[in-house]
Amino acid sequence: MLDITLLRKDLASAVARLETRKKNQTFLNVEAFTALESERKVLQTRTEEIQARRNTLNKQIGPLKAKGESVDALMAEVNALKAEQESGSKRLDALQPELQALLMAVPNLPHASVPVGEDEHANVEMRRWAPKGGTGASATPLGFTPKDHVDLGEPLGLDFEMGVKLSGSRFTAMKGPIARLHRALAQFMLDLQTQQHGYTECYVPYIVNADTLRGTGNLPKFEGDLFAAKKGGQDGEPAPDHSALYLIPTAEVPLTNFVRDEVVAESALPMKLAAHTPCFRSEAGSAGRDTRGMIRQHQFDKVEMVQIVHPDKSHEALEEMATHAEAVLQALELPYRVVLLCTGDMGFASAKTYDLEVWLPAQDTYREISSVSNCEAFQARRLQARFKNAQGKNELVHTLNGSGLAVGRTLVAVLENHQNEDGSVNVPAALQPYLCGLAVLRA
Incomplete structure (x- = not known):
């Protein structure tokens, strides 16, 4: 606010x-x-x-x-x-x-360093990275016509038909090698952020109340993008009113609310929290977009990073968090670029956002795999999240969040970038310990 x-x-x-x-x-x-x-x-x-x-x-x-x-x-x-x-x-x-x-209902004010523009066409590319010392995606060509993740994944256990059978469109089931790869990715990401970058691992509820969502700016404006959690009555009793409970759209929501209505000591800052959770989004505004495959799902997993920091340190923390997300992509040897979002493409609560976009050979383009945002005091004011400053007065903290990373989209990127012409997929060295040393996924 x-x-x-x-x-x-x-x-x-x-x-x-x-x-x-x-x-x-x-x-x-x-x-x-x-x-x-x-x-x-x-x-x-x-x-x-x-x-x-x-x-x-x-x-x-x-x-x-x-x-x-x-x-x-x-x-x-x-x-x-x-x-x-x-x-x-x-x-x-x-x-x-x-x-x-x-x-x-009013969004955050853009930071002065954010480029002014209407949409993604005004975003500014900051840097690119590719493995083997390259400077872009073309530095590591596959040498053959790439398959997309759907064709690669289905023989490995990626089951879209089962997802539709169990739940409906934009849900996916996994079994066998692909399920193991998905689990390995999440474990690797969480280990990297906690062991190398100093985040505290957290376990959080997947269902939260309305106050929690209001604190991060998801309510009231974006209620249509949320899944409400309701429970039927038992033994003939009327159903309890759970209309004010929602499935989380991201672990940012519960993690940031750790400091709701709290006054923390200045010495406790920065607080660096991370969690691996499923995320649930109705994608109300994306009808007809990315209907093939796993790019846009109602349920997906993500390792989320949240920092609660001193106001003087938040833009420094934003740059740091971007590198924390980049470290995952570099370890997995995935080409990517970092983009500074313009004013017209930023999220509701953000004052400044970097998007990380990974290269997908089958689409011949970069696709978003992480957003890292500084919300400054916008969420803290809603949350009444404060710290006691050196003068003994209560002051609002600044909050930041970022994906480190979206697991499903990372799975897509690994399949497409590490595929072989015969349809097998090389396992990046960083993931092999999580797969008992397995070096290649085969059907």
Whole structure:
């Protein structure tokens, strides 16, 4: 959530920064905000005036009573002022949730270093990497027409038909070699982030309440992208109301909420947390996109990194986290590039985001495999996540999150980049210990 003090001081500047996200799109209802703020100011000023007048009158009433003089007129005024003050206070209390509801739908302000643009075409490529000292995907050509991950994976146990049978479209089942590879990838990623980069391994619930999702910015705006978790009644009893429980779209949600309503010591920062979880997304806005294969699924696994840091350190942490995600791709010998997202392509809560895009030979293009974002104080303000600074005052932390990595998309990249002409797949050396030394996957 945006800092309401900033909006009160310089509304025009904040609106101008928001408008760089998309042309001709309204992110903040300025008229409604201005009306609520004007009413708040009037009520607050009047409340202060009333209290001052009541204090003056109360000081007069005692001495007048002691002299035996009538105080009826003064008491009548005091009572009238009290009624007006109570009415004003009641309206002030009602204004706060109205203002909050307005701001809950407003995205974060882009950082000054973010390029301005409408969509992905304005993103800026920062760097590329490929194995064997290359500078791009073309540095390691396969030497034959590549198969895509669907054709490679099905003989190895990737079962799309079973996924549809069990759940529906955009679900996948795995068995045999491909299931082992999927598990190995997740274990390797989690070990790398915890053992080499200092993250604390966490286990988190896969179902969370609405407050948890509001804290990270997934609610209320993106409720349509979530799966609600509901449970039927037992033994003839009515079903309990679980409409406010949701399957997590990413482990970022529970991990970031570890500090909700907390004041941590400055010495506890940075907090570096990681978890391997399934992720559940309805993909409400992606109908017809990537319907073949595993690129866009309703359920997928991910190793998530979250950092809770001092505000002065968050952009330094963002650069660090990008390299943590890159380390996975380099260890797996997967060509990739790092892209700085423009204002029109960033996520709702982000102030600045890097996307890592892995090379997929069968598609002859790069595809997103990780997003690493600095949300600055945007989530912390919703969460009331604070630390006690050197002056002894409570200050909002900054929160960051990133994929390290999406397991399913990494599986796709390993299949396609390490395939052989006969359809077998070479296992990257970093993964072989997790597969009992297996060097090649064969049907």
